[in-house]
Amino acid sequence: MSQQFGRTRWKRFAFILVPSIAAAAATAIGLAQGALAASFFISGKEFKISADSLTGEGFSLYGTVDVTRKRTPVPVVVAGFKSATIQxxxxxxxxPVPVLGPYTLTVTGGRRPTTAKNLFIDMATLEADQxxxxxxxxGIAAGSLTVGEVSPGDRDSRFFDPNGFAQQARSATLTDLRxxxxxTSAGTFDVPGLKLSLDKGKDECF
Structure with missing residues (x-):
């Protein structure tokens, strides 16, 4: 069965994942106070990703908590794809650069599509026109995901709630993605025509 959602605001949709995130709150507090150890830390710096389209097989969506080096818990929604093609x-x-002000680091792909295997994106917001x-x-339990997957790092995390809310789909296509x-993490991430630029000021993807 195929379902379509036009102009989906995933930040609102992700609120239904709050119970599974809240289930990890006590652990998050313990880690933030130094009582627990984390296997890895995020910078805590948000970045933006846009694409004309993302088509993926083996889609999963679940909630968890990332942690910064300062032991600050950051609730996130994780979108996973066994394989993905990005246009x-x-x-x-x-x-921010001292004295010089803000600079924007931008990475873009060329005309050929970017491909990825075992792609996981820890995100705060997501919007797609379709x-x-x-x-x-x-409404599947996160520990029962079979079509979609849980990141190995998340599955072994104290923050992962196997009884928490999740969803999965055989395939997913998102257009005008922001x-x-x-x-983000991936087993492989191939970007034909990679271009990296560092420009003064704020000039983000969207």
Missing amino acids: GLCQSVVV ANFRRIDI LTAVA
């Missing part, structure tokens, strides 16, 4: 990739982050899902399951993320 018109753009990634940007604004970097979202299409095939064989979607909404998201704000704090981390």
Whole structure:
């Protein structure tokens, strides 16, 4: 079964993941106070990603908590894809430079599509003008994901709630994609025609 969602505001949709994030709150507080150790830390700096389209197989969506080096817990929604093809990739982050002010670091792909395997995006917001899902399951327990996957780092994390809310789909296609993320990881990430630029001022992907 295929389902379509036009002009989907994922930040609002992700609020249904709050219970699974809240289930990790006590652990987050313990880690922030130094009582627990984290396997890795995020910078905490948000960056933006946009794409003309993202088509993925083995889609998953679940909530968890990332942690900065300062032991600050950061609730996130994780979108996972066993494989993904991205058209018109753009990634940007604004970097404050002492004395000189803000600079924008931008990475873009060329005309050929970017491809990824085992892609996971830890995000705060996501918007798409059109979202299409095939064989979607909404409300599945995160520990029961089979079509979509949980990042190995998340599955072993104290923050992962196997009984928490999640969803999965055989495939997902998102068009005119715009998201704000704090981390991404992938088994492979191939970007034909890669271009990196550092420009003065704020000139983000969207």
